[in-house]
Amino acid sequence: MTPDEFRCHGRxxxxxxxxxxxxxxxxxxxSRVQPGEIRRRLPxxxxxxxxxxxxxxxxxxxxxxPGITHxxxxxxxxxxxxxxxxxxxxxxxxxxxxxxQGMLWATSPACTELETHVLDWLVDGLGLPERFLxxxxxxxxxxxxxxxxxxxxxxxxxxxxxxxxxxxxGELVAYASTQTHSSIEKGLRIAGLGSNSLRSIKxxxxxxxxxxxxxxxxxxxxxxxxxxxxxxxxxxxTSSLGFDPLRDIGQICRQHDVWLHxxxxxxxxxxICPEFRAMHDGLELAxxxxxxxxxxxxxNFDCSCFFVADRGPLIRALGIMPEYLKNQAxxxxxxxxxxxxxxxxxxxxxxxxxWFVLRWFGIAGIQQRVRQHVALAQEFAGWIQSxxxxxxxxxxxxxxxxxxxxxxxxxxxQILDQVNASGKMFISHTRLHDHLTLRFCIGxxxxxxxxxxxxxxxxxxxxxxx
Ligand SMILES: *Cc1c(COP(=O)(O)O)cnc(C)c1O
Numbered sequence: 470m471t472p473d474e475f476r477c478h479g480r481x482x483x484x485x486x487x488x489x490x491x492x493x494x495x496x497x498x499x500s501r502v503q504p505g506e507i508r509r510r511l512p513x514x515x516x517x518x519x520x521x522x523x524x525x526x527x528x529x530x531x532x533x534x535p536g537i538t539h540x541x542x543x544x545x546x547x548x549x550x551x552x553x554x555x556x557x558x559x560x561x562x563x564x565x566x567x568x569x570q571g572m573l574w575a576t577s578p579a580c581t582e583l584e585t586h587v588l589d590w591l592v593d594g595l596g597l598p599e600r601f602l603x604x605x606x607x608x609x610x611x612x613x614x615x616x617x618x619x620x621x622x623x624x625x626x627x628x629x630x631x632x633x634x635x636x637x638x639g640e641l642v643a644y645a646s647t648q649t650h651s652s653i654e655k656g657l658r659i660a661g662l663g664s665n666s667l668r669s670i671k672x673x674x675x676x677x678x679x680x681x682x683x684x685x686x687x688x689x690x691x692x693x694x695x696x697x698x699x700x701x702x703x704x705x706x707t708s709s710l711g712f713d714p715l716r717d718i719g720q721i722c723r724q725h726d727v728w729l730h731x732x733x734x735x736x737x738x739x740x741i742c743p744e745f746r747a748m749h750d751g752l753e754l755a756x757x758x759x760x761x762x763x764x765x766x767x768x769n770f771d772c773s774c775f776f777v778a779d780r781g782p783l784i785r786a787l788g789i790m791p792e793y794l795k796n797q798a799x800x801x802x803x804x805x806x807x808x809x810x811x812x813x814x815x816x817x818x819x820x821x822x823x824w825f826v827l828r829w830f831g832i833a834g835i836q837q838r839v840r841q842h843v844a845l846a847q848e849f850a851g852w853i854q855s856x857x858x859x860x861x862x863x864x865x866x867x868x869x870x871x872x873x874x875x876x877x878x879x880x881x882x883q884i885l886d887q888v889n890a891s892g893k894m895f896i897s898h899t900r901l902h903d904h905l906t907l908r909f910c911i912g913x914x915x916x917x918x919x920x921x922x923x924x925x926x927x928x929x930x931x932x933x934x935x
Contacts, residue, residue, distance in 0.1 A: 478522045485526065486558065493542050494915075497892025500538045507536040538895070543916040546924060547897035549707065549735045549869075550912030553769035560825030561769060564818040571816045574804035575796040581805055584611055584820035587827065588774060594832050595740040595760075598753040601776035603805070609776040610810040611819045615734040616652035617812060618759035618775035621783060623656045623699055625757070626728030628786035630698040633726075642690050643699040644668045646678035646713060648706040650732060675864060676711025678702060684721050691725070699728045702755075704748050705736025708899040709863040709871050709906075712736075712748050719754025731755045734773070735912075738765040739843070739867050742836050765842075765868070765912045766835065768826045772819050775810075784809045842868045842911045845921045849909060852925050858932050862906040870909045871901060878905040880935045887931040894924045 470478070510532045540551050571580030588609030592601050600607050612618045627641060641662055645653045647669045657666050668690070671682045687697045700722050702713040715731060722729040731752060737760025739745040752758060758776045762768035777783050788809035790799070798804045808814050830838070850865035853872045863871040874880045881898070885907060889895055897908050907928075911921065 474522075481522070481526065485529075490541070490555075493539050494544065494920075496539050496542065498539050498542045498544050498895035499889050499892065500536050501892075502536045507532065541913060541915075542895070543913050543920045544894040544924065545913050546909045546911060546916075547895045548908075549764050549910055551763055551770050552765060552767055552912055552914045554767035554826060554829070554914050556825040556829035557768045557822045560822030564821040567818060567821075569818050571818055572808040572814050573794060573796065573799060573806045575798045577818070578804075580816075580818045580820065581807055583818075583824055584807065585609070585805055587820050587824050588776070590827060591774060592776070594827075595737065596743065596746050596749070597740070597758065597776065598755075598778070600753065600778040601758065605778075606780065607776065607778040608780050608805070609774055610807055611823070612759070612773045612775045612811055613771040614652075614763075615650070615732060615759050615761050615773045616655065618757075618773050619650075619652050619701060619730060619732060620656040620659055621775065621787065621811060622701075622728065622730040622757040622759075622777075623660050623662075624786040625777065625783040626699040626730070627660065627662075629728060629782040630696060630726075632782070632785070634696070637696065639694050639696040640666065641698045642666050642668060642695045643701070644670055644683055644686060644697065644727075645701040646670050646672050646676075646703065646706070646711075648672055648676050648678075648708055648711050649701055649703055650707050650734070653701045653732075672711060676706055676709050678713040678718060680714055680717035680721060683718060687721065687725055687727070697725055697727050699730065701730045701732055704731060704733035705867070705869075707735075709901055709908075710736065710866045710869040711863075712866070714751070715749065716751025716754065719751045723754060728756045729754060731758045733758065733760040735761065735764045736867055737774075738762065738835075739839055741766075741832060742839055745839075745843075745867065762823055762826070765839070766823075766826065767830065767838070767914050768823050772823055780810070787811065838914065839868075842916065845916065845918060846870055846909070846911045848918075849911070849921055849925060856929070858935075862901045862904065868911045871899065871906050872909065873904060873906050874932055874935065876935045880932075881905045881907060883934075884928060884931045888924075888927045891927060894927055896924075896928075 569577040569580050571577050574581040585603045589602050643657055643666055654664050654667050658664055668686050670678050670686060673679050690697055702715055702718045704712055719729055740749055756778050759773060761773045763770040763772040799806055807816060846868040850870045853859045853861055859872055859874055862873050874884055882905060885898055899906050899908055
């Protein structure tokens with residue numbers, strides 16, 4: 470593809486995306502294809518000869534699009550959002566155009582320096598503890614996902630405890646609440662510590678970890694000769710947006726010299742608004758922290774910001790220097806080489822899209838949208854509460870409303886199936902206190918009041934049958 474051909478087809482592709490943005494609201498949110506349906510329509514073998522761009526786009530429309538679930542529909546209320554925005558898409562496109570591989574500072578200095586800088590901006594923008602700034606012993610790095618971030622935190626924590634207590638025996642044990650994300654257990658398995666190294670700590674009625682139970686569990690483990698090394702606290706659990714009490718947990722971790730990782734994958738973005746920062750109270754006691762701009766900060770997947778208070782153990786755990794990558798800048802010690810802050814060697818220029826987003830919206834623009842999502846979710850929660858058929862299943866916090874019809878699991882399942890089959894909206898579910906619970910999360914960039922109103926109308930109509 471010559472630059473001229475690229476110019477021409479690139480315009481078509483941009484137009485295609487702009488058309489999609491205009492139409493996505495009208496498309497059935499949840500894809501309706503059956504398993505195998507997309508593959509059946511694709512040829513068995515790749516084309517021997519190259520094909521015109523037009524036929525690729527045609528097949529995109531005819532074969533691929535029916536198999537898309539529209540995460541960027543303003544009627545998408547399922548799971549947690551994975552939103553995007555124009556500036557993010559364009560930043561990502563330019564990153565693709567540059568095609569740099571930022572494993573080392575020397576392999577593209579701007580890729581590293583912009584990343585460091587934008588993450589420092591976010592420490593300020595979200596009011597995070599200053600120990601996460603790159604100008605301290607700590608600093609930030611963009612990971613692909615929160616799952617990778619917690620794996621890196623586990624590896625750094627193990628490195629720290631093992632270098633401090635060389636030769637100390639005893640099994641390493643980790644702690645998280647019963648509501649923690651599945652990536653914690655997976656990270657422990659990948660690290661070779663196994664699922665059995667994870668202790669599940671009970672939660673209070675608001676779904677936050679009980680610090681008394683954490684302290685007990687640690688004391689029991691120490692008495693049994695195990696070595697507590699890692700706690701993951703969650704700010705905004707995936708099931709019901711429960712908040713673990715960071716300050717209490719942090720103090721327990723300090724007492725026993727245990728690494729505290731804080732997972733704020735979705736909810737972290739809300740800290741851009743000062744009025745929502747109370748959830749981070751005690752965060753200065755954390756050794757690492759992560760939140761996902763690719764969930765709620767208008768930055769398309771993948772982009773997870775991971776901060777550490779001390780980069781030493783992380784780099785000791787993950788740093789490696791083969792001969793063929795040796796270079797003066799690294800040897801001088803004056804630069805950051807982010808390949809030492811993550812599992813893979815190679816890395817994309819993800820900071821570019823985040824920089825585009827922060828500059829296009831400004832802090833105020835992001836605050837305004839986050840506030841709007843929260844206000845809409847709270848309004849929706851009010852509608853649930855004033856309808857005698859329904860009840861809230863958990864406190865409605867930030868942009869998530871967990872609710873259920875009082876008629877029991879079967880009725881809720883039918884409401885869920887019916888509204889999702891309508892194509893006009895998509896919500897998901899969880900189980901709370903062993904009751905099927907509907908989850909309604911507002912976070913798509915373009916969701917407005919009318920979409921939420923329309924969704925409530927659908928749910929309310931579906932409930933009329935019971
Ligand atoms: C979504 C989520 C994750 C996982 O996010 P990925 O970036 O997809 O790995 C982890 N923790 C919490 C609390 C989440 O909500």
